[in-house]
Amino acid sequence: xxxxxxxxxxxxxxxxxxxxxxxxxxxxxxxxxxxxxxxxxxxxxxxxxxxxxxxxxxxxxxxxxxxxxxxxxxxxxxxxxxxxxxxxxxxxxxxxxxxxxxxxxxxxxxxxxxxxxxxxxxxxxxxxxxxxxxxxxxxxxxxxxxxxxxxxxxxxxxxxxxxxxxxxxxxxxxxxxxxxxxxxxxxxxxxxxxxxxxxxxxxxxxxxxxxxxxxxxxxxxxxxxxxxxxxxxxxxxxxxxxxxxxxxxxxxxxxxxxxxxxxxxxxxxxxxxxxxxxxxxxxxxxxxxxxxxxxxxxxxxxxxxxxxxxxxxxxxxxxxxxxxxxxxxxxxxxxxxxxxxxxxxxxxxxxxxxxxxxxxxxxxxxxxxxxxxxxxxxxxxxxxxxxxxxxxxxxxxxxxxxxxxxxxxxxxxxxxxxxxxxxxxxxxxxxxxxxxxxxxxxxxxxxxxxxxxxxxxxxxxxxxxxxxxxxxxxxxxxxxxxxxxxxxxxxxxxxxxxxxxxxxxxxxxxxxxxxxxxxxxxxxxxxxxxxxxxxxxxxxxxxxxxxxxxxxxxxxxxxxxxxxxxxxxxxxxxxxxxxxxxxxxxxx
Numbered sequence: 001x002x003x004x005x006x007x008x009x010x011x012x013x014x015x016x017x018x019x020x021x022x023x024x025x026x027x028x029x030x031x032x033x034x035x036x037x038x039x040x041x042x043x044x045x046x047x048x049x050x051x052x053x054x055x056x057x058x059x060x061x062x063x064x065x066x067x068x069x070x071x072x073x074x075x076x077x078x079x080x081x082x083x084x085x086x087x088x089x090x091x092x093x094x095x096x097x098x099x100x101x102x103x104x105x106x107x108x109x110x111x112x113x114x115x116x117x118x119x120x121x122x123x124x125x126x127x128x129x130x131x132x133x134x135x136x137x138x139x140x141x142x143x144x145x146x147x148x149x150x151x152x153x154x155x156x157x158x159x160x161x162x163x164x165x166x167x168x169x170x171x172x173x174x175x176x177x178x179x180x181x182x183x184x185x186x187x188x189x190x191x192x193x194x195x196x197x198x199x200x201x202x203x204x205x206x207x208x209x210x211x212x213x214x215x216x217x218x219x220x221x222x223x224x225x226x227x228x229x230x231x232x233x234x235x236x237x238x239x240x241x242x243x244x245x246x247x248x249x250x251x252x253x254x255x256x257x258x259x260x261x262x263x264x265x266x267x268x269x270x271x272x273x274x275x276x277x278x279x280x281x282x283x284x285x286x287x288x289x290x291x292x293x294x295x296x297x298x299x300x301x302x303x304x305x306x307x308x309x310x311x312x313x314x315x316x317x318x319x320x321x322x323x324x325x326x327x328x329x330x331x332x333x334x335x336x337x338x339x340x341x342x343x344x345x346x347x348x349x350x351x352x353x354x355x356x357x358x359x360x361x362x363x364x365x366x367x368x369x370x371x372x373x374x375x376x377x378x379x380x381x382x383x384x385x386x387x388x389x390x391x392x393x394x395x396x397x398x399x400x401x402x403x404x405x406x407x408x409x410x411x412x413x414x415x416x417x418x419x420x421x422x423x424x425x426x427x428x429x430x431x432x433x434x435x436x437x438x439x440x441x442x443x444x445x446x447x448x449x450x451x452x453x454x455x456x457x458x459x460x461x462x463x464x465x466x467x468x469x470x471x472x473x474x475x476x477x478x479x480x481x482x483x484x485x486x487x488x489x490x491x492x493x494x495x496x497x498x499x500x501x502x503x504x505x506x507x508x509x510x511x512x513x514x515x516x517x518x519x520x521x522x523x524x525x526x527x528x529x530x531x532x533x534x535x536x537x538x539x540x541x542x543x544x545x546x547x548x549x550x551x552x553x554x555x556x557x558x559x560x561x562x563x564x565x566x567x568x569x570x571x572x573x574x575x576x577x578x579x580x581x582x583x584x585x586x587x588x
Contacts, residue, residue, distance in 0.1 A: 016316055016319050016320060016323070019319075019323065020139070020142070020143075020315075020319055023100045023103055023104060023143075024096075024100065024143075026103070027096055027099055027100070030092055030095070030096050031096060033092060034089060034092045034093050034096060034148050035148065035151070037085050037088050037089035037092065038089055038148055038149075038151060038152035038155065039152075039155060040085050041082065041085055041086060041089060041152055041156070042152055042155035042156040042158070042159050043159055044078060044081065044082045044085065045082075045156050045159065045160065045297060046156075046159050046160045046162075046163035046164075046294070046297070047078055048075065048078065048079075048293065049163070049289075049290040049291075049293040049294050049297070050163060050167070050290065051071055051074055051075050051078070052075075052286070052289060052290060052293065053167065053284075053286040053287055053289065053290035054071060054286070055068060055071040055072070055286070056284075056285060056286030056289055057284045057285065057286030057287070058071075058286075059071060060286075061285075061286075089148075089152075093143070093144045093148050093149070094144045096143055096144065097139075097140040097141070097142075097143035097144030098140065098144070100139075100140075100143045101136050101137065101139055101140045101143070104136050104139065104322070105132060105133075105136055107326070108131065108132055108136070108322060108325060108326055109132060111325065111326050111328075112128060112132070112325070114331045115328065115330050115331060116330050116331060116399065116400065116401070117394070117399045117400060118330065118359065118400060119328065119330040121359075124209035124212070124213065125209070125212045125213070126205070126206075126207075126208035126209030126210065126211060126212035126213065127205050127208065127209050128325070129208050129212060130204060130205040130208045130209075130321075131321055131322055131325050134204055134205075134208070134318075135201070135318035135319075135321050135322050136318070136322060138201075138314050138315055138317075138318040139315050139318055139319060139322070141311045141314070141315065142311065142312055142315030142319075149304070149308050150305060150308045150309065150312065153301040153304050153305050153308065154301075154305070156297075156301050157298065157301050157302070157305075160294055160297055160298050160301075161298075163294065164291065164294050164298070167287050167290055167291065167294075168283065168287055168291065170273075170277070170283075171270065171273070171274055171277075171283070171287070171288075171291045174269055174270060174273045174274075175266055175269070175270055175291070175294070175295055175298070177266075177269060178262050178265055178266045178269070181262050181265075182259065182262050182299070182302060185255060185258045185259065185262070186255075186302065186305075186306045189251055189254075189255040189306055190306065190309055190310060190313070192247075192251045193248055193251045193252070193310045193313070194310070194313050196244055196245075196247040196248035196251060197248060197310065197313060197314045197317065198317055199240075199244035199247070200241065200244040200245055200248060201314070201317055201318065201321070202244075203237065203240045203241035203244050204241065206237055206240075207234075207237050207238065207241055210233070210234060210237055211234075214230055214234075255306065256303065259299060259302070259303050259306075262299070263295065263296070263299045266295050266299070267292065267295055270288075270291055270292065270295060271288075271292070274287075274288040274291060275288070346375075347375035347376040347506070347535070347536075347537055348375060348409060348410060348425070348506045348507055348537045349372075349373065349374055349375045349408075349409070349410050349411070349537070350371075350372070350373035350396070350407075350408070350409060350507070350537060350539075351371070351372050351373070351407070351408040351411075352369045352370060352371040352372075352392070352405070352407055352408075353370065353405050353406045353407070353408060354368055354369075354370060354404065354405040354406075355368070355369040355370075355395065355402055355404070355405035355406070355407060356368060356369075356402070356403055356404035356405055357388075357391060357395060357400065357402055357403055357404075358403060359400075361403065364560060365388050365391050365560050366388045366391055366392065366395075366560045366561075367559075367560045367561045368405075368561065369388075369392065369405070369560075369561075369562060370562070371392075371555060371562065371565075373537055373539065373553070374537075374552070375537060376535065376536070376537055377537060377538070377552040377553060378533060378537075378538040378540065378550070378551045378552050378553075379538070379539050379540070379551060379552065379553045379554075379555060380539075380540045380541075380542060380548035380551040380553070380554045380555065381539065381540070381541045381542075381555050381557060382541075382542065382543075382545065382548070382554060382555070382556055382557070382578065382581065383556055383557035383558055384558065386559075387557040387558055387559060387560065388557050388559075388560040389511075389541045389557055390511055390541065391560075392539075393428065393509045393511060393539060393541070395407060396414070396426065396507075396509070396539075397422070397423055397426050397428070397509075398414060398415075398419060398422060398423070409422075409425070409507075424503070424505070425505055425506045425507055426505055426506075426507045426508075426509060427500035427501075427503060427505030427507070427508050427509065427532075427536075428500070428509045428511065429493070429496045429497060429500055429508075429509070429510050429511065429532075430496070430511045430512070431511055431512035433484065433489075433492040433493055433495065433496040434484075435480050435484030435487070435492060435495065436480070437479075437480065437481065437482050438479065438480060439474075439476065439477045439478060439479060439480065440469055440472070440475075440476050440477070440478050440480060440495065441453065441456055441476040441477065443480055443484075443495055443499065444456045444459065444460065444476075444495060444498050444499045444502055445499075445502065446499065448503075451502055451503075453476065455502055456476065456498070456502055457476070458502075459498040459499075459501040459502035460476075460494075460498045462498075462501055462528075462531050462532075463494055463497040463498050463501060463527075463528035463531055463532065464494060464524050464527060464528055465491075465494035465495060465497070465498050465528075468491055468494070490524065490525065493525055493528075494524070494525065494528060497525070497528045497529070497531075497532050500532055501531070501532050505536070506536060506537065507536065507537050507538075507539070508532055508533055508536045508537070508538040508539070509538075509539050509540075509541075510529065510538070510539070510540045510541065510542070511541045512541055512542060512543065526547065529547075544585075545581060545582055545585055545586075546585075548568070549568040550568075551567075551568070552567070553565060553566065553567065554566065554567065554568060554571055554578065556571070556576075556577050556578050556581075558577065563576075563577055564576050564577055564578055
């Protein structure tokens with residue numbers, strides 16, 4: 001999914017800021033304390049020049065060492081107090097930022113978990129990684145230094161201006177003559193950097209998506225000798241990211257020297273005008289020195305504000321991207337409360353009643369599917385690739401929603417069941433078993449608090465996995481690498497069966513569970529299948545017809561429709577589609 005060019009990231013988007021501030025509510029005390037410390041810093045800043053002015057025009061000019069010592073002591077006390085307040089403010093704002101982005105990460109990941117599978121079919125995983133990690137990290141700068149610091153610097157500007165006009169309104173007006181130049185430079189800088197930052201975020205997202213996709217598919221890259229081509233593609237994306245960052249650096253490298261030049265020009269005007277006023281005795285020397293300090297203090301917040309406004313700008317871009325994911329309403333409705341299924345000692349009946357489904361209407365993947373699976377029956381689905389076999393089991397678990405018709409469990413529409421409870425009734429073993437990084441125990445129990453070591457071992461023994469697990473270093477504590485790369489296909493498949501068995505579902509779904517297994521492993525896994533299917537209503541998807549000959553019912557699908565159904569022997573006797581498939585596989 002390419003980055004949308006419509007992301008505006010308006011600096012003063014009230015709706016975005018209001019929504020971001022809702023995350024501050026749990027930390028109101030800390031936020032207001034940080035604001036209080038920020039206000040104190042703004043008040044303390046102009047006191048230093050004022051004290052130095054009093055020292056030069058008072059004790060120094062009159063030769064009063066006692067008065068000078070008192071002012072120096074006051075300056076030291078002010079610096080210590082200012083340092084303490086600055087420490088508290090810095091720690092508190094960063095603590096606040098980290099706490100808020102932790103909450104936001106939890107919320108966005110919780111929302112991602114609730115999205116239906118069709119969203120992930122068209123959204124690159126790298127893009128979601130960028131939203132959950134990089135974009136939210138950018139928001140940390142908004143909360144830890146952006147909003148609070150912007151407020152602090154603006155307050156500091158106001159207090160410095162008040163102090164300047166208090167000391168001398170004539171010198172204050174002289175200093176402000178260069179302010180229009182600074183305002184123009186800041187506006188130009190802000191607009192240029194805004195575009196550069198948007199390009200940086202877009203390039204980062206594209207790079208994350210590219211890396212995630214190609215590292216996951218590295219085997220294909222090597223098989224087809226695509227290393228040079230993929231390196232060239234990565235170099236292009238990397239170059240775009242570099243170019244976007246260089247542009248932002250270029251604008252910074254121009255803006256800050258411009259501000260320094262304007263500051264120097266202001267100091268020149270101040271010294272020229274102020275010195276003449278001192279010579280004419282219209283201005284005291286201490287006031288001129290205080291104003292020189294005021295000028296440096298006045299322009300420093302403006303430089304910081306320009307930088308912080310761009311931090312806020314980046315935050316608004318990231319916030320808009322994050323909330324776009326959070327506002328995605330592609331969830332399966334979960335309004336059912338039904339839990340009226342039979343107990344674990346009883347069997348479940350399934351029925352597909354005139355079911356139609358399309359990933360994108362009107363391209364129907366399933367057309368008028370009518371299928372009855374009796375309690376404890378074993379039904380096999382066969383057909384060519386794309387005939388709709390896997391779609392049927394995805395609909396049963398409500399990974400996707402039926403557009404027409406109904407799916408019934410014991411005569412009750414699955415939409416009336418609590419979704420989590422419905423899925424707890426269904427155990428699925430896929431052709432491509434996914435294992436997480438962690439121990440074998442964790443991969444079988446999936447960290448369920450109610451599943452202990454004894455239950456895991458019992459399940460592994462039943463499916464024939466205990467022997468090979470015991471031979472691994474550490475046994476059930478053996479660390480499985482990402483996606484189970486250190487285990488064979490057969491071993492991963494046995495772990496998947498143990499995982500299903502330990503959760504004890506009432507409906508079992510096997511999706512090509514033996515498709516990639518060698519003959520020796522197939523015998524072990526076939527025994528595991530028989531163990532797991534015992535006492536459960538089962539749906540089996542298989543290309544190998546030898547594995548489903550004992551099924552109670554075999555359903556043949558073609559282009560989303562049921563064209564034949566019956567037992568193995570009855571279908572062979574019909575000499576139809578199933579007979580042709582059987583002949584193709586066993587002709588030799």
